[in-house]
Amino acid sequence: MTMASRCRLEEDFFEDLQIIFWILKDTFWALLFPALSILFGIAATVLQVIFLRRQWDLLASRFDNAATLFWISGNFTWMIGETFYEPEDTDINLGNTPAIEPNIDEYNKFKYGAIAQFSLSVGVLLVFYLCYFRKAYADTPESVDRMLCFPTLKAYEDTHTIFWVFKDFFWALELGPLAVISALLTISIGVHVLVLRYRQSFREFWNALCLVLWITGSATWMIGELYENDKGRRAAASFYALAVISVITYGIGKLLQADDPRPANEAAVELEDVKSAVISDDGNAIDNEDPIGDDDPRLSEELVTEELL
Numbered sequence: 001m002t003m004a005s006r007c008r009l010e011e012d013f014f015e016d017l018q019i020i021f022w023i024l025k026d027t028f029w030a031l032l033f034p035a036l037s038i039l040f041g042i043a044a045t046v047l048q049v050i051f052l053r054r055q056w057d058l059l060a061s062r063f064d065n066a067a068t069l070f071w072i073s074g075n076f077t078w079m080i081g082e083t084f085y086e087p088e089d090t091d092i093n094l095g096n097t098p099a100i101e102p103n104i105d106e107y108n109k110f111k112y113g114a115i116a117q118f119s120l121s122v123g124v125l126l127v128f129y130l131c132y133f134r135k136a137y138a139d140t141p142e143s144v145d146r147m148l149c150f151p152t153l154k155a156y157e158d159t160h161t162i163f164w165v166f167k168d169f170f171w172a173l174e175l176g177p178l179a180v181i182s183a184l185l186t187i188s189i190g191v192h193v194l195v196l197r198y199r200q201s202f203r204e205f206w207n208a209l210c211l212v213l214w215i216t217g218s219a220t221w222m223i224g225e226l227y228e229n230d231k232g233r234r235a236a237a238s239f240y241a242l243a244v245i246s247v248i249t250y251g252i253g254k255l256l257q258a259d260d261p262r263p264a265n266e267a268a269v270e271l272e273d274v275k276s277a278v279i280s281d282d283g284n285a286i287d288n289e290d291p292i293g294d295d296d297p298r299l300s301e302e303l304v305t306e307e308l309l
Helices: 003-030 034-054 059-085 104-136 153-157 160-172 176-200 202-227 233-258 262-278 301-308
Strands: none
Touching (some): 003 059, 003 202, 003 233, 034 059, 059 104, 059 160, 104 160, 160 176, 160 202, 176 202, 202 233
C-alpha cells in the first residue's frame, strides 16, 4: 500500500468514526441518556473541527465542513437544552431527564441558539451553491458518474445536507409540514443514491444505506414528537442502530479492499496480454517479417520485471 493510499484510508477511517459518533449521539439523545449523548456529541464535533482544518484548501470541502460544523454544533446545543431543562413526557427516558430541573425559559434559550446555528449552516450552503459551486468543480473532468447537473455522483449526494439541515431548522421551529417536506426530500435523494451505488459497488451501497436509515430514524423521531406526543423515540433508536451497523460494514469493506492483492495480479495479466499482442504464434512480431531474437529488448526479463514493478 502506498503512502498516499494509507493516508486516504486513515482519513476515511476518521470520517466513518465521526459518523458513528454522531449517530450514537442521536441514539442516546433519542433515549434521553445525557451522559453518553454528550460524550459522543463532543467527540463528533471535535472531529468535525479537525476535518475543517485539514481540508480547508479544498473549496467544496471547506464550505461543506463549515456548514456541517454549524449544523452539528446547533444540534448539540439543542440536545443540551432538552436533556438539561425540558420537561419530558415520552415513551422512554433512560436518563430521568431533565438532568438539572424543568425550566422552559432556559430550554428556549438553547433551542433558539440551535436555530441560529442551523441558519448559519443553511446560509453557508446557499452561498456555496449560488456563488462557488461552478468554481469548485471547474477542473473536474467529464465523469461516467455525472448526475443531472452535477459533475459527480458525490456532488449530487452532498445536496442532501441542505435539506437535512432545513428539516432540523423547521423541526426546532415546530413547523411540522415544512419539516416533513424537508425530510422527504432528504430521504428521496438518499434512496436515489442508494440505488445508484448498488449498481456501481456493493461496498458503497452500505454507506448510502447508512444515510437512508439515519435520516429515516430522524424523521420518525420528528414526526412522533410533533404529531404523536413524542412516541417515536424507540423506533428512531432502532433505525440508528441499523445505520451504525451499515457504516461499520462499509468501513470493513474499505479495509478489505485496501488489502486486496488483485490489482497487482491484474497488472501482470494486462502485461501478458500486451506481450501476446506484440508476438504472433510463430514467434514473429506482428507486421514484421524478422523473427524476434532472444536478446530483443521487448522480451527481456529485465523489461518485464520493470513493467511489473
